[in-house]
Amino acid sequence: MKASKVARKLPADGKSPVVTGLRQRKQQETRARLTRAAMTLFLERGFEATTIDDIAAAAEVSRRSFFHYFASKEDVVAAWQENAASALVAEVVARPADESMLTAAENAIAAAVKRLDPAEAAAMSRLKRDNPALQARDQLKYEKLERALAEGLAQRARTKSDRLQARLVAMIATGAMRVGGESWIGEGARERPEAFVKRTFDAIRAILK
Numbered sequence: 194m195k196a197s198k199v200a201r202k203l204p205a206d207g208k209s210p211v212v213t214g215l216r217q218r219k220q221q222e223t224r225a226r227l228t229r230a231a232m233t234l235f236l237e238r239g240f241e242a243t244t245i246d247d248i249a250a251a252a253e254v255s256r257r258s259f260f261h262y263f264a265s266k267e268d269v270v271a272a273w274q275e276n277a278a279s280a281l282v283a284e285v286v287a288r289p290a291d292e293s294m295l296t297a298a299e300n301a302i303a304a305a306v307k308r309l310d311p312a313e314a315a316a317m318s319r320l321k322r323d324n325p326a327l328q329a330r331d332q333l334k335y336e337k338l339e340r341a342l343a344e345g346l347a348q349r350a351r352t353k354s355d356r357l358q359a360r361l362v363a364m365i366a367t368g369a370m371r372v373g374g375e376s377w378i379g380e381g382a383r384e385r386p387e388a389f390v391k392r393t394f395d396a397i398r399a400i401l402k
Contacts, residue, residue, distance in 0.1 A: 298365075
């Protein structure tokens with residue numbers, strides 16, 4: 194086969210789709226490995242005591258490679274939170290169509306927190322609570338989560354009124370997660386997270402009656 198014919202089969206950038214896909218997958222795996230290593234060290238040693246060199250070593254990459262994926266340690270925590278938010282929105286979208294938006298949000302949150310390790314979740318909450326930089330990122334997380342939840346719930350909407358309801362439920366659900374999480378930690382994180390979610394939404398329904 195002539196070289197010209199081979200060239201026409203390649204993408205405009207000259208890269209094979211297989212090679213590009215493999216590179217992207219390796220980048221995703223490295224990013225995930227860095228995130229896991231960082232979160233483990235943060236929980237074991239504390240955020241301030243963990244250095245970028247520590248994270249890179251635990252993930253078996255160079256310090257320079259760390260900065261290919263994250264600009265700072267705070268960015269690693271933000272990435273971990275974004276993954277959790279994406280999983281929650283996926284749970285909302287997967288809920289049965291006959292559930293109300295509030296019930297769908299409650300059940301999605303309960304399903305998401307049920308997969309968490311309570312001790313790890315509590316340690317992570319304390320870590321963020323005790324670090325001003327992480328507190329600021331946490332606030333931003335809830336703002337992004339509210340928008341993402343609203344978009345997920347909007348997929349259940351059929352009318353303009355339903356779309357407004359999606360935004361309101363997203364706001365309520367996000368507030369429930371923030372206030373409920375703070376209360377859960379304040380009470381010593383003794384209750385199972387999913388049980389606390391139910392109690393929080395029961396309180397919301399009591400207010401809305």
